[in-house]
Amino acid sequence: MAAAGVEEQPPCGLCGAAAAPYTCPRCNRRLCSLGCYRGHGGCAEAFYQEQVLQALETERDPPPGRDRLTSAFRRLRQLGEAEDAAGLVDHDLWKGLSPAERAGFQRLLSSGEAATLLPAWRPWWWRQRRLVEELGKPQAGEEEEAEDDEAAASPLPLLPAVITPLSSFRAPPPSPLLPFQLPNVLFGYAFALSLHSGDETLLPELPAAILDVSAALRGRRAFASTAEALHAARYDVSVAGYPQCPLGDAGTVLAVVQILEGKEGRTDGEDVAVALLHLERLFRKGERHLPKEERRQFGNARRKCRYLLAWSREAPETLAALAEESRVVHARVAQEAAALREEVERGCGGPWRELISNRVNERLGERQLIQELN
Structure with a gap:
């Protein structure tokens, strides 16, 4: 698009x-x-069908059945938009697929499972190791060792050589509550990027989602603690009517932890600076896609990001404290998610992923039967 x-x-x-x-x-x-x-x-579905067929046609030694379709789907990311795909697909190729392959392909598209066959989008702050050990096993939002190279994180945005110091801003001294703005802002940033798989062409939707989730950027909202700031962002996700992003609640809080802590080998606060500069750029780009009378909120958010950036470069010890407090919140949210999942599985009699998959297949079977009867 x-x-x-x-x-x-x-x-x-x-x-x-x-x-x-x-x-x-x-x-x-x-x-x-x-x-x-x-x-x-049905244009989007038809477009992806054509791209998969084209990928199948170019496979030198395609594996059978579902693996063949999986291999084709994973090549979609390399094809990009329609403008980058050369030529049309010979529709005789569709006829060359077995009935089982065609039915499997249609089922993957109809259920939305096709998206799971593509390599997961990995943000620049992603780490190839587990970060939380308190619960004994991986929970929602935790990360394990990567299984293949396709899960590589997206490139780290660059920092400018010079960042405006805090003393250059015409503003009163920072409030003692200012540090708690940052976890709320970073939650909105991680949520919106995950929701849109890092697609920065979705303007102004992407920065607008950040504003919807971060009250600290949306207005003059003060928080008394890191926990309050993070739970306020979680609440705003539901109030705004957004679906759960691929990271989930626990995973989004974990992203805040990761950004605040920073990856090994980087200077203190570097990842926070990268996130805030990225945010500022997203709001600047988003402003260009809005009428002049609607740009004020994006402009205010952009200036707040710049102020937080200047403050964060002078407060590495505070960032470390925020990271520790965010980690405590993550452990609690992950425990709540695990308890809820166990309760659902006990009530429904099976693993939740399997239950969802079975229900999807039942609905698809009902739809196919109705079509055949008609």
């Missing part, structure tokens, strides 16, 4: 909105948002 300028655009082809900065990669219909893109018809 490619972004375009906001001036002199045709209206959205689905809802009729005046500003339609996106284009469907298959039918070229102009669309105003991610919601309209997903809801405008």
Whole structure:
């Protein structure tokens, strides 16, 4: 889905909105948002079907059955948008698939399981080791050793050579409550990036989601503790109506811990500086996709990120304390998630992933039966 300028655009082809900065990669219909893109018809599904078929055609020694489809899906990430895919697919290739392969392919698309076959998006702060040992086994949001090279983290954004010092800002001395703004901001940052798989072309949706989740960036919200700041962000996710991001609640809090701690070999506070500079850039880019009268909130958030950046460069000991407090919150949230999962499994009689998979297959079977009867 490619972004375009906001001036002199045709209206959205689905809802009729005046500003339609996106284009469907298959039918070229102009669309105003991610919601309209997903809801405008079967184009996206058909586009991915064509790309998978093309990938299958170029496999030198394709493995049989599901592994063959998995291998093709994993090549989609290398193909990019429709503009990068050369040529059309010979539809005779579809006929060459076995009935079982065709049914399996359609089932993966219909259930949404196809997305799980692609390599997981890994943020730049991701680490290839487990970070929490208190619970004895990996819980939601924890990370284990990577199984393959496809799970490599995205590249680390660069820091500028000079960062504006805190003394340069025309502002009163920092409040004692200022440090607690940072975990709330970082939660919104990690949540929105995970929700959109790091796709920075989703503007202004991506920075808007950060604002929806971070009250510290949205307005003058003060927090009395790290726990209050993190739980407020969790609450705002539900109030805003967002689905749970791929990291989950515990995983998003863990991301805050990771950014605050920083990776080994980096200077103290470097990862925090990278996150805040990245945030500032996202808000700056998002402003360009908004009417002038709606840019003020993004501009205010951008300035808050710059102030927090200047403060954080002078407070490495405070960042370490925030990391420890965030780790305590993560342990509690992970325990709550594990207890809830165990309760659901006891009530339903099986592992939750298996139960969900069985239910999806049941619904797909019901749909296929209705189609055959009609």
